[in-house]
Amino acid sequence: MGWFVFHSMCLFLFVFPSWVSSLVPLCNHDDSSALLEFKNSFSPNVSFIREECEPAYNPRTKSWKNGTNCCLWDGVSCDTKSGYVIGIDLTCGSLQGKLHPNSTLFHLHHLQTLNLAFNDFSKSQISFGFSNLKALTHLNLSSSCFHGVISTKIYRLSKLVSLDLSELDGTIFEQSTFKKFIKNTTDLKELLLDNIDMSSIKPSSLSLLVNYSASLVSLSLEGNKLQGKLASNLLHLPNLQFLNLASNFNLKSELSKVNWSTSLVHLDLYETSLSGVIPPSFGNITQLTFLNLGANNFRGEIPDSFGKLSKLQLLRLYQNQLVGQLPSSLFGLTQLELLSCGDNKLVGPIPNKISGLSNLKYLYLSNNLLNGTIPQWCYSLSSLLELYLSGNQFTGPIGEFSAYSLTEVDLSHNRLHGNIPNSMFDMKNLVLLDLSSNNLSVAFHKFSKLWILHYLYLSQINLIPFSLHNESDFTLPNLLGLSLSSCKLKSFPSFLNELKTLENLDLSYNQINGRVPSWFNNLGNGTLSSLDLSHNLLTSTGNLSHMNISYIDLSFNMLEGEIPLPPFGTSFFSISNNKLTGDLSSRICNARSLEILNLSHNNFTGKLPQCIGTFQNLSVLDLQKNNLVGIIPKIYFEMRVLETMILNGNQLTGPLPHVIAKWKKLEVLDLGENNIEGSFPSWLESLPELQVLVLRANRFNGTISCLKTNQTFPKLRVFDVSNNNFSGSLPTTYIKNFKGMVMTNVNDGLQYMINSNRYSYYDSVVVTIKGFDLELERILTTFTTLDLSKNKFEGEIPIIIGELKSLIGLNLSFNKITGPIPQSFVGLENLEWLDLSSNKLTGEIPEALTNLYSLSVLNLSLNQLEGAIPSGNQFNTFQNDSYKGNPELCGLPLSKPCHKYEEQPRDSSSFEHDEEFLSGWKAVAIGYASGMVFGILLGYIVFQIEKPQWLIWFVEDIACLIQRKRRSQKFRANKRG
Structure with a gap:
């Protein structure tokens, strides 16, 4: 019996190969030839490595050889009867080269599935050749480096069930092509177009996707530059299970009117322009496992209806404007693995008791206003891997840890106090620990127990x-x-x-x-x-x-001697605010990999090193407040990726070279407080990204006139040419083109200009307010100023200035300007300081200026103004020095009464000093009283200069602004009512 079994097995193994081969059809000869010719048109790319591909190098066409059955080739499948090739899968095939429209690939007319994802067909278009494959039901070209405009003939692929063109940077889907495609492919179940350009497609065309109401299961349009209002009926297609519209920054929709598809399993609306409250209707999508509403503008409270989503595994609500407490229903979700509600305005405590979260791995609640003690379950939940509670107002001690699964813990920037518990040092899996900015104490040697720890942040705690x-x-x-x-x-x-x-x-x-x-x-x-x-x-x-x-950051020390040599591979090098001396030329040229170089506020001497202009990756060059001499080398104007150049406060000379700068990314140029001479560098006007231009306190002269009539300084927000020798009329042609000063985004909040580099570098600028020069170490994105003071400008003030509605500061003092104050100034609704002093202005002060509710500082002194000083609102707070040197002005606060009528005395409370304001010296209070930007400026001075006498006088001049602010707000409220 055993012998028989052995004999049978040997016979089976002998005949098995021929039996199997008889089941595989013989490949059609023409298809085989077409495939071989297609293979030979590409060269396998050994260096083309994709993270998604395993192994990194896998030439799928290696088995494609002449004289063999193509139906047995890797990635090829054939019809079992006819032998025609019906499927090709060359995913991660390491192919590189151009796919021509006449490629033999397009001769495979029986092809039903084609997958070329994760290859390199650079410089290839999705050409009309694909339209010849009319039998195609599945086409996947994702992440394969196609680019250009998608062929208009793609609509011929009417049998498509699945189309994946995602991650094709530089590929454009035009509206006419899209409309034809939607109308002809009626059976589509899967449409994935992530990160291709669909900006030309209007919402009305996008709504044609409802034609797939009976078939569409998956729709992914992430990062397609879609804009406009999305039709709500697209969001409740009956069979839709996967919907991704993330990263379409200008896409809007009224979610409150959406009758959501109950079939949805995955919904991603991250980083769109959705706003309003989160509708309770989300609770009706009971099949959801993935929901991402992060980085939108949702307001109001988190709906309690999320507790109905019993299958939810991931919930992201971070980076919104959500308020109120975390609903307890969230903590009853038993399948939830990730909960992210950080970067909102949530308040109150975290629930002490939970009925769910048994599968929770990631909890992110950072940067809110949460308070109370951290509940014990955060330290004991056995499934938890990452715990982020930083940037809140938690108090009390850190609890005892009883679960040791945690790999990352961030409790920084809270109000925790006491000793760090010993149980924390038993968490052997901990990779990251951040306890910074708390009132905690610890014996540092205890951390040596955390052997695999990679990152340890203990700033601003008590080390023992x-x-x-x-x-x-x-x-x-x-x-x-x-x-x-x-x-x-x-x-x-x-x-x-x-x-x-x-x-x-x-x-x-x-x-x-x-x-x-x-x-x-x-x-x-x-x-x-x-x-x-x-x-x-x-x-x-x-x-x-x-x-x-x-x-390397060695800034704000007392370092002396020569500059330390930055290593060759250094990207960030800052030694600002020290006492370093010497010549830069021979000691900086080694660091050719620099991206940010900050040597400001030292005592360096000598000329600007030529070699800096050869640093190809340099985006920030800050050499301000040194003793550098000579001219700016011409090679500096060749730096193509430069975003910030600050050279103010040196002894540089000029004139500037008349060149066409290649600074296409430059945002900040500050050459102030040097000895540069010559005419205004009008060639700067064509820089497309320039936002800050400072030429103050140099030796420039002549008139300011532009080279072009439009598109001059399209994004400029700070224009400071003060304290030079400019003459002629004010630069009206430039002013009317300052589009960056016309509108401002009121929702920007306290955001600062920051370099786009991966390192944090904040741009700075010096402004003049009431005769004092103040350095802002950070520039708000809403900061908009125009300073033409201390020159020789003449003529009248252009009416067009009144259209610069985002303007915060305007200084035209110490010139020879004549004529009246324009009535159009009433349009400067955000103006916080106005200085027109030391000119030859005539006429009356416009009554309409009393409606500038944000105005905190006014100086009209030393002119030839006449008539009664307007009263009411902000004008009730300005004192004598705002109007002195105008003999024909009358009325309060001047002692000279007007002859036409008897001025009624103002309420004495208008001049009372707010004791809390004067004693507290709080920048927040000052900001409330005097306007956001001006308040930040004043608060900065207070803390940096420690209450100098002149500042006390300055504060006394504006102390009554608190009451004025309240009156103006009340006036606005009554006006709106």
């Missing part, structure tokens, strides 16, 4: 003991990032010498003094990639030239 260099047993062998900022350290911790894998180090805001130790040269064995030693008291630089780091 401070003598870290004595803790010889301390070690964190896998540490990549360490922050001990503001921990009152007085020297370099010696244990840093043992951190062999360290990449990121922040020792800023400490009291470290003395020389940089010699072992610091080898910190991390040459692998350190980030160093921050700002706000220390170092007296010598040491030698950092051999460190292979990419980020």
Whole structure:
């Protein structure tokens, strides 16, 4: 019997190959030839590596050989009867080259499925050749580097069931082509078009997708530049299960009117322009497992109806304007794995008891107004991997940890206090721990138990003991990032010498003094990639030239001597606000990888190094407040990726070269407070991204006239040419083209101009208010000023200035301007300071100016104005010095009465000083009283200069603004009513 079984098995194995081959059809000869010719038109690309592809290099066509059956080739399938090729799958096939419209691939007329995803068909278009494959039901060209306009003949693929053209950067789907395609492909179930350009497609055309009401199951249009109002009927197609409209910033819809499809399983509306309250109707989509409403403008409270979504696994509501408390129903969802409600305005405590969340892995509630103590379940939930509660108002001590699954914990920027519990040091899986900015205490050596820890951030907490260099047993062998900022350290911790894998180090805001130790040269064995030693008291630089780091910040110290040599691979290098001296030329040229270079507020001398102009990746160059001399090298105007150039406060000379700058990305140019001479550099007007132009306090002369008649300075928001020798009429042609000063986004809030580089660098600017120069270390995106003061301009004030509605500051003082104050100034509804002093203005002060509710500082002194000073609103707060030197003015606050009528005295309360305002010196209170930007300016001065006498007088001049603000708000409310 055994022999028989063995004999049978041998016979079966012998005949099996021929039996199997008899089941595989013989490939059609023409199809085989077409495939071989298609293969030979490409060369496998060994270097073409995709993260999505495993393995990295896999030439799928390797098995395609002449004389073999193509139906057995990798990625090829044939009809079992006819032998025609009906399917090709070359996903991650490592193909590179151009797919021509006459490619033999398009000769395969029986082809039903074609997948060319994750290859490199660069410079190829989705041409009319695809339209020859009329039998196609499935076409996937995603992430395959096609680009250009999609062929108008794609509508011929009328049998398509699935089309995936996602992730084809530079590919355009035009409206006419889209409309034809929708009308002819009636059986489509899957349409995936992520990140192709559909900006020309109108909402009315997009609504044609309802033609698929009986078939469409998956629709993904992420990042397609869609705009306008989306038809609500598109959102409730009866069979739709997957819907992704994320990252269409200008796409709107009225969700409150949507009757959602109950079949939806996946809904992603991230980063669109949705607003209003979140409708309770979301609770009707009971099949949902994925819901992303993040990065929108939703307001109001989170609906309690989310608790009905019993199958929900992921819920993202972050980066909205949501208020109120977290509904307890969220904490009863048993399938939920991720809950993200960060970056809102949520208040109140987190529920102490939960009935669900047994599968929760990720909890993100950072940057809200949550308070109370952190509930114990956050420390004990066995499934939890990541816990982010930073940027709230939690109080009390950190609880005891009883679950050790956590890998990342961020409790920073709260009001936690007490000792860090010992149980935290038993979390052996912890990779990231951030406890910064709390009133916590800890013995630092305890962290040595966390062996696999990569990132440890302990800024602004109480470290015990401070003598870290004595803790010889301390070690964190896998540490990549360490922050001990503001921990009152007085020297370099010696244990840093043992951190062999360290990449990121922040020792800023400490009291470290003395020389940089010699072992610091080898910190991390040459692998350190980030160093921050700002706000220390170092007296010598040491030698950092051999460190292979990419980020160095030594700013705000007392460093002396020459500039430390930045290593060759450094990307970020800042040593601002020190006492460094010497010539830059021979010591900076090694750092050709620099992206941000900040050497400001030092005592450097000599000329600007030519080599800086050769740094191809440099986006920020800040050399302000030094003693640099000479001209700006012409090669600086060749830097194509430069976004910020700040050279003010040096001794640079000119004139500027008459060149066509290649600064197509430049946003900030500040050459103020130098000795540059010559005419106005009108060639700057064509820079498309320029927002800040400062030429103040130089030796420029002549008239300011433009080269073009339109599209001059299209985005300019700060224009400062004050304290020069310009003459002639005010630059009306430029002013009427300042589109960036006409409108402002009131929803910007307190956002600052920040470099687009991955490193955080905030642009700065100097402004003049009431005769004082104030440096703003950050520029608000809503900050808009026009300063033409201290020149020799003459003629009348252009009426067009009244159209610059976003203007916050206007200074035309110390010129020879004549004529009246334009009535059009009433349009400057955001104006916070106005200085027209020391001119030759005539006529009366327009009564309409009393409607400028934001006006905080007014100076009309030393002119030839006449008549009665307007009263009411803000004008009840301005004192004598706003009007002095105008002999023909009369009325309060001047002592000279008007002859035409007896002025009624103002309420004495208008001049009373608010005691809390004067004693508290709070920037917030000042901002409330005097306008947002002006308040921030004044608050900054207070904290930086520590209440100088002139500032006390300054504050006294505007102290009554609190009452004025209240009156104006009441007036506005009554007016609206």
